[in-house]
Amino acid sequence: MPQQDKTQEAAIAATAGQQNDRFADRPADRPADRYNPQLVETKWFGRWQNDPHLYAADQVSGHADPIKKKYYVLEMLPYPSGVLHMGHVRNYSIGDALARYMWMNGYNVLHPMGWDSFGLPAENAAIANNTPPRQWTLGNIAKMKAQMKRLGFAYDWSCEVTTCLPEYYRWNQWFFLKFYEKSLAYRKKSKVNWCPKCATVLANEQVVNGCCWRHEDTLVEQRELEQWFLRITKYADELLRDLGQLDGWPEKVRTMQRNWIGRSEGTLVDFKLDYSQPTQPFGAAGATISVFTTRVDTIFGATSVQLAPQHPIVADLAAANPDLRVKIDQLIAEQRQAKEAGDIGEIEKHGVFTGRYAINPFNGEKVPVWVANYILMDYGTGAIMSVPAHDERDYEFAKKYKLEIRLVILPRSGDPEETMCEPALPFTAEDGTLINSGQFSGLDCAEAIKKMSAHAEQNGFGKATVTYRLKDWGISRQRYWGTPIPMLYCEKDGIVPVPEKDLPVILPENVEITLAGGSPLSKLPAFVNTTCPKCGGPARRETDTMDTFVDSSWYFYRYTDAHNGRAPFESKTAQYWFPIDQYIGGVEHAILHLIYSRFWTKFMRDLGLIANNEPVEHLFTQGMVIKDGAKMSKSLGNIVSPDEMVARYGADAARLYSLFAAPPDRDMDWQDSGIEGIQRFLGRVYRFVLRNAKPNRTDWGNMVPADLPPQARAIQRKLHQTIKRVSDDFQGRWHFNTCISAIMELVNALYSYEESVVSDRVARAPSPASAGGEVAAATPQPPAAEEAASIALRAEVQRSLVLLLAPFAPYLAHELWEMLGEKENLLKAAWPRYDAALAKEEEIEIPVQINGKLRSRVVVSADAGEDVVVDRALADEKVKFAIAGKQIIKKIYVPGKLLNIVMK
RNA sequence: GCCGGGAUGGCGAAAUUGGCAGACGCAGCGGACUUAAAAUCCGCAGGGGCGAAAGCUCUGUGGGGGUUCGAUUCCCCCUCCCGGCACCA
Helix, strand or coil: CCHHHHHHHHHHHHHHCCCCCCCCCCCCCCCCCCCCHHHHHHHHHHHHHCCCCCCCCCCCCCCCCCCCCEEEEEECCCCCCCCCCHHHHHHHHHHHHHHHHHHHCCCEEECCCEECCCCHHHHHHHHHHCCCHHHHHHHHHHHHHHHHHHCCCCCCHHHCEECCCHHHHHHHHHHHHHHHHCCCEEEEEEEEEEECCCCEEECHHHEECCEECCCCCCECEEEEEEEEEECHHHHHHHHHHHHCCCCCCCHHHHHHHHHHHCCEEEEEEEEEECCCCCCCCCCCCCCEEEEEECCHHHHHHCCEEEECCCCHHHHHHHHCCHHHHHHHHHHHHHHHHHHHHCCHHHCCCCEEEEEEEEECCCCCCEEEEEEECCCCCCCCCCEEEECHHHCHHHHHHHHHHCCCCCCCEEECCCCCCCCCCCCCCCCCCCCEEECCCHHHCCCEHHHHHHHHHHHHHHCCCEEEEEECCCCCEECEECCCCCCECCEEEECCCEEEECCHHHCCCCCCCCCCCCCCCCCHHHHCHHHHEEECCCCCCEEEECCCEECHHHHCCCHHHHHHHCCCCCCCCCHHHHHHHCCEEEEEEEHHHCCHHHHHHHHHHHHHHHHCCCCCCCCEEEEEEECCEEECCEECCCCCCCCCCHHHHHHHHCHHHHHHHHHHCCCCCCCEECCHHHHHHHHHHHHHHHHHHHHHCCCCCCCCCCCCCCCCCHHHHHHHHHHHHHHHHHHHHHHCCCCHHHHHHHHHHHHHHHHHHHHHHHHHHHHHCCCCCCCCCCHHHHCCCCCHHHHHHHHHHHHHHHHHHHHHHCCCCHHHHHHHHHHCCCCCCHHHCCCCCCCHHHHCCCEEEEEEEECCEEEEEEEEECCCCHHHHHHHHHCCHHHHHHHCCCCEEEEEEECCCEEEEEEC
């Protein structure tokens, strides 16, 4: 504990004796008279530490309570960098509030936490500090776990998952074998991002503006490497289709996934190179150029074929033409530069004519074959037909190189009699009619696309097809700190999977980590050299490790059965808990993690391990934590440390503030002064309960009488309104900022009530109150009936107030709960219910407008009809004045809301 | 360029279905308590004008238009900020 707190504590202890003796009936360990978060939180922290099963879900196999409904609430697991940041605190505060709310509503709640603990930072740290990645990682986990516990998050640590341990990653390997068995894992050559300074592969997300994230002046190269892929594209259609069912997901995320999958229906059409011009032999790539188009209806307007510079046919054509080779290399360089600069969209279009022609199979026309820098090899077939009249890019290109522009679609006119007019070019809309298109002239575009695709297929030069932007998932990483891919290479038997019984393939330790010379594992003969399980001969191990997104694709299933040594998890248990009821995390994972997870779930379903089609029922993406107008980052120096906040204001204040400052789905602006206000509020609650809690009284639980005095009735109404507001938000829109505001309003109302009751009593009292500052002590006794009503009401209010606060500020809530003399565990105490009748206002104030301008207000009973309101309004002096001498045209009454009198 | 989200007091924000704009909190100001300060409690507070004051009045939700008795909210156009995607054929 910091020195400051010790002195503060000492000061409190020293003054304690001087305080009045109203709490003489409290036991010796009585609470401090002032809210001291450190005292409260360390006390409960200690108790919770000693109860490891506090937050454990009911066991499923055997004796889960069949009446309780399950609720699986999950926050995205962190990478163990070693220190929590405010974004984590916000994320976990949302999930924790929800978990606690669900517990209090009687659910069987699963609320686990784990560590996404493989990945490159551990290797960097190993190089920088000469610490083994495992040691560094496990040390970080210990630190962050301690931080999480101190923050009071209610996790069931008995099912903690640490992805870098063999007990977990062996199941990554097991799944990989299953993928391989089903032909969904395969090996092929592929382009990867390569940083020459790091001498290693980078993930796409580690390439920033075409440069290495750690060497910002070093351009990333593309290298061809043999890589393992998972065939996610097999599920592309299902992944797309089922997005439609995920109505518990933000539309933004669904849209992002839809775009990422990028399904595009179109037609493949084969253009044969012109045989009548055999000036060169055809190369290995053959003589047919297959193009992909979504607008086969415009094919009669195709006036050239455009190839990506990397297209295999281009290499053949250029082989015998050094001049062409030079120009094409130039195009490749331009394209690469644009990609690296991240503005491939703005590349200036360049192309070069190959000197060859191809034949449009629809009309037998010869069209020139060009190579262009705006054609991408990794989309479609890397070749297009160019239709300048009906495509903006083709139009721009044709204008530049003076290629023919031929109109083949006219806009469809609404009136069939009307002559169709020539559109401004390029005309790219799909509501048109074909012209100059042989037998297809006169068809609508949509109909033409179908008929022309069918025509191509019947005649063997094309077919309707679907293309995706989504690519198969390359999971090989030439790094050390990851799951070894369980495959072997035998000279005799080729690629051989490691037999299941030999799993896990253990990641060796005591490995020298360097950035040079390829994967560290490849330099370990003891790891690499093994025997082939088929022939017993010598074999080499795969030395690549898996992408860490593999780890996070299924970890939430492992939570349900974290210690299973025979299977990744027990199906029955997973079926009980899945799908996840609520998943909470940052929107930055909208694509990768969340699409991989969906893919993995569908694969596990096809394996028969689970029954659900989707892993996550409701997804919530919280906003970023911002300070001084920018995302918190070391380089900007605007980091707020959770540890420091906990030390200064307490975990409750840090958590409550992270929920109070903005709605959770929006970015929140961290202001140090804001958290002080929250601490003040918690102190106000503390003092109120401290003043009013009288745990030894026997009339504590008495029913609140129906005929309360008006001021007490107002408090009761406010209480029930507050319970309604907070409960509704948990059920619906999750605007915890306004929930907390509502609780603050309730507390403010209690202070006013206390004040007014006291002043009433003082007014009634025979003599002025004696000095002393503490209102209650100075108060003369009220009549017995009123006192009883007041006590019963206060008991209800205080209990409910503490319960309402429990999801947001658990430490203080537990402390106050104990102060109230409650014995039951607050975590399992019933969430307060509101009574709609008690929450209802008896009298309401109706604003009266004249011609839309507010002129007065009238007070009526809540169930008053329009006549009453109008009568009351017309009798109002201000209204009378405003309408004098004018004529009432109409009266608009919105029940319970407003009256507007329209005048002339 | 396309697709989202956003713009409201000095600041973070609220207004849930078209109905009193600014709840709640911060900062600020005034008062009480105190020898004093801190802490605490009470009160004031969008801006302009008039008024000693109570109050009255005009104005105000990025800008411009529209629909409506009534618009922060719905429609059209524009500006700026944030996020994602981007010659995807």
